[in-house]
Amino acid sequence: MNVSGCDDVLLVKGTHSFLLVASVRENFALCIEASHEEYYQGVHAGDLVVVSAPEAGPVEPALMLLELVRTYHLPLVVLPRHHPGSKRIPYVVSVAPVIQTSCSIVRGTHPEQHLVCSSDELAGLTVSRTGSDITISPLPATLTREWIKSIEHR
Numbered sequence: 001m002n003v004s005g006c007d008d009v010l011l012v013k014g015t016h017s018f019l020l021v022a023s024v025r026e027n028f029a030l031c032i033e034a035s036h037e038e039y040y041q042g043v044h045a046g047d048l049v050v051v052s053a054p055e056a057g058p059v060e061p062a063l064m065l066l067e068l069v070r071t072y073h074l075p076l077v078v079l080p081r082h083h084p085g086s087k088r089i090p091y092v093v094s095v096a097p098v099i100q101t102s103c104s105i106v107r108g109t110h111p112e113q114h115l116v117c118s119s120d121e122l123a124g125l126t127v128s129r130t131g132s133d134i135t136i137s138p139l140p141a142t143l144t145r146e147w148i149k150s151i152e153h154r
Contacts, residue, residue: 009066010134011059013144017119019101020051020062021127021134022150024070030095031075034111041113043095048134050099050127052092054107054119062091063151069093071152078111092117098128 010021024047029040049070051062068074076093079086089108094116101118110117118125121142128135139145 009063009148009150011146011148012122012125012136012139013146014119014121014142017056017122018053018059018062019116019118019122019125019127020049020053020059020066021136022049022066022070023047023129023134024049024095028073030069030073030113032078032111032113033075034078035080041095044097046129047095047097048099048127048129050094050101050116052094052101052116052118052122053090054092054103054117054122055090057090059148060151063148065091065093067151069095077108079108081106081109083109098126101125101127 008022012019024043024045027044030043032039049066051066053062086106086108092107094113096113100115101122102115103118103120103123105117107117126137
C-alpha cells in the first residue's frame with residue numbers, strides 16, 4: 001500500500017511497537033562502526049531511514065535518532081552478537097533504498113542496512129520508495145499510519 005502526506009515522517013504503529021520512516025534529503029557517507037572494523041555505505045537522496053521501536057515507547061526519542069542520522073549523519077554502531085547491551089536498545093536504525101523488517105534478528109547486531117529488527121507484529125514488511133510515495137507492503141489492517149512532523153518542524 002502506498003501512503004504519502006504533507007509532513008515528512010511516517011509513523012506506522014501496531015499495538016505494542018512502531019516504525020518511523022523518512023526520506024534522506026542529501027547524499028552522504030554513512031559510517032558503520034562494527035566491533036572489529038569501520039566501513040562506509042553510500043546513502044543517496046531519496047533513500048530511507050527507518051527507526052524501529054520493537055517495544056514502542058515515546059516517539060520523540062525515535063524522531064531525534066532519525067534526525068541524528070538523516071540530517072547530522074551520525075555513525076551507526078553495530079554490537080557484536082551476544083552483546084548484553086542489545087537487550088536494552090529501545091530503538092534501532094537502518095538506512096537503505098529498501099528495508100525489510102524482521103523479528104528474527106537481535107537488536108543492534110545486524111550490520112546489513114537492508115534489514116531492521118522489529119516486533120513480531122511489524123515483521124515481514126518491506127519499506128521502499130516509489131517517486132514521492134513511501135510504499136509499505138504488505139500493510140495489514142491492524143497497523144495504523146500517520147504523517148507526523150519531524151523534530152525540526154515541531
